[in-house]
Amino acid sequence: MTPPTVDTLVTSEKLSRAVRSVFVRSEHDVDFKDMNRITGLASYDGSSTFIWIQDVWDDSYDNALIDELEETLNKAKTAGLAPLHILRPFFFRLRESAKLVSLYPRILQILQLQLDDRSVNVNLPTWKHMTPDLRQIFRKSLVQHLFGWDDIFSLRMRLSLADFVWKYIGTEEKQTECGHVAQKLLNTISHRVLRTIIRHLAAAVNLLTSNDIPFILRMVVQSLLPGSPEDLSTEGNALQKISQAVVYPNPEDRPITNTFNERCPACGVEVPLEDITNAVCSNGHSWDRCSITTFILSTPLVRTCVGCSRKAFLPLSTPNTPSDNWLPEAARGWVVEELLEAVHRCLFCNNSFVNVL
Numbered sequence: 001m002t003p004p005t006v007d008t009l010v011t012s013e014k015l016s017r018a019v020r021s022v023f024v025r026s027e028h029d030v031d032f033k034d035m036n037r038i039t040g041l042a043s044y045d046g047s048s049t050f051i052w053i054q055d056v057w058d059d060s061y062d063n064a065l066i067d068e069l070e071e072t073l074n075k076a077k078t079a080g081l082a083p084l085h086i087l088r089p090f091f092f093r094l095r096e097s098a099k100l101v102s103l104y105p106r107i108l109q110i111l112q113l114q115l116d117d118r119s120v121n122v123n124l125p126t127w128k129h130m131t132p133d134l135r136q137i138f139r140k141s142l143v144q145h146l147f148g149w150d151d152i153f154s155l156r157m158r159l160s161l162a163d164f165v166w167k168y169i170g171t172e173e174k175q176t177e178c179g180h181v182a183q184k185l186l187n188t189i190s191h192r193v194l195r196t197i198i199r200h201l202a203a204a205v206n207l208l209t210s211n212d213i214p215f216i217l218r219m220v221v222q223s224l225l226p227g228s229p230e231d232l233s234t235e236g237n238a239l240q241k242i243s244q245a246v247v248y249p250n251p252e253d254r255p256i257t258n259t260f261n262e263r264c265p266a267c268g269v270e271v272p273l274e275d276i277t278n279a280v281c282s283n284g285h286s287w288d289r290c291s292i293t294t295f296i297l298s299t300p301l302v303r304t305c306v307g308c309s310r311k312a313f314l315p316l317s318t319p320n321t322p323s324d325n326w327l328p329e330a331a332r333g334w335v336v337e338e339l340l341e342a343v344h345r346c347l348f349c350n351n352s353f354v355n356v357l
Contacts, residue, residue, distance in 0.1 A: 119192040124203035142342035156350035212333030265298035307351030
């Protein structure tokens with residue numbers, strides 16, 4: 001049998017062009033938005049017959065749309081799908097400014113639902129010895145507790161929706177209102193992530209080294225920033241005391257300098273940790289911070305979230321990267337290395353990372 005030539009092969013592009021041309025001829029008056037409503041193809045009878053799936057929603061279905069959106073957010077499960085994948089059909093339907101504005105009050109109400117904080121239920125055994133498989137156990141536990149709870153996944157989905165609404169709502173007043181809601185969601189997610197990390201550090205306190213102390217102090221400082229829950233600040237202070245006592249049994253050996261402060265990569269002046277997203281030195285140089293570790297990003301070896309564009313260091317296991325450790329000197333403890341390996345999706349919106357280089 002002679003293999004088919006390239007021109008006779010069935011390709012995705014050819015199928016798409018054929019179906020869209022049939023759609024145009026059957027529907028007559030269509031535009032680009034109508035074409036976006038063709039969301040997929042499916043085999044119909046197993047005999048090489050295909051049908052297209054077309055979005056036929058109109059204004060009369062608005063209430064059903066919001067009900068479905070609310071149910072999707074409330075029943076969100078950590079099944080491995082990214083929020084953008086789950087919410088994409090709703091984004092398509094809300095892409096028109098007039099529709100988004102008309103449904104805005106109900107969307108805002110949905111976004112503000114209070115969810116129980118399950119991070120307070122993260123209870124871990126105390127790891128006493130660094131066994132050959134302990135780092136893998138530590139990493140697996142981080143993955144489970146940072147990405148395995150349905151409530152924080154629902155919060156992350158709400159943050160993705162809030163970002164979409166903020167971007168497309170159109171009026172400054174509504175943008176400001178939506179921005180407040182998004183910031184509250186962001187703070188809630190940040191506090192739950194921080195509590196989870198602090199409890200893992202406390203469980204591994206006997207295994208910490210002096211290289212881990214700068215990162216631990218950063219977590220402590222973050223727990224003390226304005227707006228942090230009081231019980232989280234208490235846990236942060238407790239972690240500082242026990243980690244210092246374990247790593248430096250003799251108080252005279254403890255560093256005097258603030259090791260959680262960094263140096264500006266441009267001019268070398270000290271940069272205090274006052275904001276977990278940006279770093280600005282006294283000379284006005286501004287830097288993004290790693291969304292996972294809060295260290296200054298002074299290397300091109302970073303990854304970017306496809307949902308919210310937050311950036312983070314690449315894990316050291318990333319293929320086709322330099323063999324030298326590209327993390328800052330203060331970030332070269334084993335805890336940071338395992339945390340970067342464990343965080344395979346954005347901590348804030350749960351969407352995927354990409355390496356743009």
